[in-house]
Amino acid sequence: MVTLIQVALDTPLDRLFDYRLPDDVGAVQPGSLVEVPFGRTLQVGVALGSPTDRAVEDAKLRDVIRVLDDRPALSADILRLAQFCADYYHYPLGAILLATLPPRLRNATPFVAETPWLVLTEPGQGAEPGARARAQRALLDALRNAPQSRADLRAQKQGRHAATLVAAGWAAWSRIAPAATDTPPTADAPPATAEQQAALDSLLPALGQFGVQLIHGATGSGKTELYLRLIDAVLATNKQALVLIPEIALTPQLEQHFRRRFPGRRFATLHSGLAEKERAENWLAAPDCDVLLGTRLSVFAPLPRLGLIVVDEEHDASFKQQDGLRYSARDVAIARGKQANVPVVLGSATPSLESYAQALSGRYRLIELKQRAISQAQLPDIELVDLKHIPLDNGLTRPAVQALSETLARGEQSLVFLNRRGYAPALYCPSCAWVSPCPRCSARLVFHRATPHSTRSHRLKCHHCGFETRIPPECPSCGNPDLKALGQGTQRLEETLTALLPAARIRRIDRDTMRPRAWAELGEAVHGGEIDILVGTQMLAKGHDFPNMTLALILDTDGALYSPDFRATERLFAQLMQVAGRAGRADKPGRVLIQTAFPDHPLFRYLQRHDYSAYARELLAERKQLELPPFTRQVLLRAEATTMDAALAFLHRAAALAPDTADVSVFGAIPAPMARVANLERAQLLIQSASRQALQAFVRDWRPQLDSIKPRVARWSLDVDPLAF
Structure with missing residues (x-):
């Protein structure tokens, strides 16, 4: 009898593929990786069980070449989660399944993970080596106290004795150090505030069953402390906790905090900033860890004892993937829960x-923390500097410079926020008004100055496609050699502040200066008083706790106040609140200065009162009246082609093939706001409905029609619940 299996492959085809399983290959379980022929190549796929319908004649069936793992690489719960994503985001299942695995684990070359810890086995607990085996006895005693690292054993020349214990079954090599059983799990837990205790009294009984709890807490109100106490309760039942964070930069600080709080517990981290080998090892270690901390890709990590999912800074747009499978890690986390x-x-x-x-609406439980957790800490005063009456000098007003100078004189720290990296947003010719364009995008090239010790020259860079070039010696349009830097970025701001405050120790923080492993060093420098002023982009706005930082200065955010993006003011309010929250987190009062030409905008009125709830209710009322999310659901059909005509033609054809559904609106095809990126013209088509079910059914019926459009001159993708337009 012929044994058939279905295999999911990483292809744009939204289907599974039938293969014959030869007897010499052996049994295969759902979730196992297999190597199969596909076209003229060999591919790695995921086995999913037997097909219910025979879609291919026996003569055309091809054989599975080999099974690549001893046990399934993807567990049943991850297979179910991937199927949910395939159904909801209308994306090929095979592409999702392979994307959940780290790159080193999704190819045919076996990955051998290091096992750096020697741990005691159950038989080893009562083992008694012979009287002459003093070294083995000493090593067993050491293992009874704590796991021993391979590096330490090698340095102590105990590798031979370790091998003897492993051969006897008294010890084993492990990827991750087990928890120490004699260490208190909450070594330095501060006393809970009254607000925190009330929140815990509501949250703790909810453990053990699904439900979504939304903690709305002011910056510094102790949300992290609630997470820690909930995790402590979950760990006490031998369950695992998954903590999702929006930025790689937050990982070192949070991991250090968690390790101090739970000494001896087993931690793993997952994010794209890890080296491929380390990411694969951490993914393989995840089933044995107690707490997994990571960015959005961690939502697919193998956690067989999962007991709690925490999504910190859940509002952050970084949780939404913007290419490939355009999933929201927050929403997928809720589905997994x-x-x-x-x-x-x-x-x-x-x-x-x-x-x-x-x-x-009552679908989520709302927990509110309105006060800062440190009793002496107060929410900072927020002041507006009116640019209509106070002039700018190199991007700064006199009150801003004075506030920085006063803060420096008190020995306190300041944060200057400008969400624009580089030296200047563009290079400008004052003679003919030429502005440095990107040759591949409908965007300007950003001027980046070379650092003093750099061997590279000044550059023009595109922040959308990565194109870069040298600074032209003269205007390409009129030949004028006197080109000017237009506007300012964090590089220029750092230069200005250095000239104004020469005694200040200034550090610039943006994607040009920081790497994932540099954040721990930055935290130590700030806490150690080695930095007076931090200049940075949104990387600085999230989650960092600097007790001596008392001033936050916010520059050039007015562009979002009147943006055509309906989410712009929501995002701006969140960003300003986050930046303001860095000031005055300990016993010293905080102060926030915002330079703006629109001080009468309603957003600032709510911001100065720290009243997110009232502003959110006002925005929700507007959204309801305008029939915008969250009161409607949206899907965006995107198309890319070498010409705009081709992209729009594809979308017009797609609209003509759309099902005629009364509950779903299909809007006209238009060029994307950023119409050209990397030499591809981009257009989009919006589909909207007040009913999620109606919209999902519409897209499910429409998807085969999109696949049928020929000739294929445009690449297309579906973005369910889009955040970027």
């Missing part, structure tokens, strides 16, 4: 309107 019947905790000082609306 529902499938596993475990609670999901969302936390933010400025919840997304989607989550806040769910909480107001």
Whole structure:
């Protein structure tokens, strides 16, 4: 009898493929990786079981070449989660399944992970080596106290004795150090505030079953402390906790905090900043860890004892993938929590309107923390500097410079926020008004100055496609050699502040200066008083706790106040609240200065009162009246082609093939706001409905029609619940 299996492959084809399983290959379980022929190549796929219908004649069936793992690489719960994503985001299942694995684990070359810890086995607990085996006895005694690292054993020349214990079954090599059983799990837990205790009294009974809890807490109100106490309760039941964070930069600080709080517990981290080998090893170690901390890709990590999911800064747009599978890690986390019947905790000082609306409707439980956790700490005073009456000098007003100088004189620290990296947003010719364009995008090239010790020259760079070139010696349009830097970025701001405050120790923080492993060093420098002023982009706005930072200066954010993007003011309020929250987190009062030409905008009125709830309700009322999310659901059909005509033609054809559904609106095809990126013209088509079910059914019926459009001169993709337009 011929044994058939279905295999999911990483292809754009939204289907599974049937293969014959030869007897000499052996049995295969769902979730196992297999190597199969596909076209003229060999590919790695995921086995999913036997097909229900025979789609291919026996003569055309091809054989599985080999099974690549001893046990399934993907567990049943991850297979279910991937199927949810395939159904909801209308994306090929095979592409999702392979993307959940680290790159080193999704190819045919076996990956051998290091096992750096020697741990005691159960038989080894009572083992008694012979009287002459003093070294083995000493090593067993050491293992009874704590796991021993391979590096230490090698340095102590105990490798031979370790091998003897392993051969006897008294010890084993492990990828991750087990928890120390004699260490208190909450070594330095501070006393809970009254607000925190009330929140815990509500949250703790919800552990053990699915439900979504939204913690809306002011910056510095102790949301992290609630996470830690919930994790402590989960660990006490031998369950695992998954903590999702929006930025790689937050990982070192949070991991250090968690390790101090739970000494001896087993931790793993997952994010794209890890080296491929380390990422693969951490993924393989995840089933044995107690707490997994990571960015959005961690939502697919193998956690067989999952007991709690925490999504910190749940409002952050970084949780939404912007290419490939355009998933929201927050929403997938909720789906995973529902499938596993475990609670999901969302936390933010400025919840997304989607989550806040769910909480107001009663679908999520709303927990509010209105006071800062440190009794002496108060929310900072927020002052507006009116640019209509106070002039700018190199991007700064006199009150701003004076505030920085006074803060420096008190020995306190300041943060200057400008969400624009580089030296200047563009290079400009004052003679003919030429502005440095990107030859591949409908964007300007950003001027980046070479650092003093750099061997590279000044550059023009595109922040969209990565194109870069040298600074031209003269204007390409009129030949004028006197080109000017237009506007300012963090590089120029750093230069200005250095000239104004020569005694200040200034550090610039943006994607040009920071790498994932540099954040721990930065935290030590700030806490050690080695930095007076931090200049940076949004990387500085999230989650960092600097007790001696008392001033936050915010520059050039007015562009978002009147943006055509309906989410712009929601994002701006969240960003300003996050930046303001860095000031005055300990016993010293904080102060925030915002330079703006529109001080009468309603956003600032709510911001000065630190009243997110009232502003959110006002925005929700506007959204409801305008029939915008979260009161409607949206899907964006994107198309890319070498010409705009081809992209729009594809979308017009797609609209003509759309099902005629009364509950779903299909809007006209238009060029994307950023119409050209990397030499491809981009256009989009919006589909909207007040009913999620109606919209999903519409796209499900429409998807085969999109696949049928010929000739294929445009690349297309579907973005469910889009955040970027």
